[in-house]
Amino acid sequence: MPRAKSEHYVDNKRLYAEMVEYLNGVKEAEESDSQPPRIPEYIGECLLKISTRLSTKPNFINYTYRDEMISDGIENCINYIGNFNPEKSTNPFAYFTQIIYYAFLRRIQREKKQLYIKHKSLERSVIFDELATTDGNKEQGDQGAYINLDTPYMNDFVANFEKKEEEKKQARKKKKGLENFVEDDKWR
16 A cells, blocks of 8 residues: 655745745835835744744754754744855755754754853852862851762763863864964964
8 A cells, every 4th residue: 555645834935935935025025115014924834834844853953952052943944044145046945044053053062062161160069169268167967958969960061161161272273374373372
């Protein structure tokens, strides 16, 4: 028995037709120095559907900030909607999916950086708090809160994050031709 044709959640042909119509309206508005038209409702719905559906893929599903990822994807699509060229491609679905995918990756990187910053600041505050409160005048039974910052997950996370940051730093130096330049302004 032949398999029934499945319905796609976004009709690429209709999306393409709407994009062509919208981009023509934008072009006409630019020529007449008037306000560009509003993005059609259907295109907005498609962007939301693409972004939401992509966020359910296995490599994005378990993040706690999925809503922010979806929002970033839609925002980036709106920012770059005018760059879609109907003469080069008839597949706006793929165009927007790529934009959303990379928006997700950028959000994940930003969140990892924030987690690193939070961890390091917590680590520093615990160290400085212990130094500030350890004056020898502790009363009996006065115990501070214990925070275990030495977990294998966070240790691996911090080590990997710092390693990647160092690699990026070295790549930037190499790109600028400063690979022999040392931090303290001395040549090797």
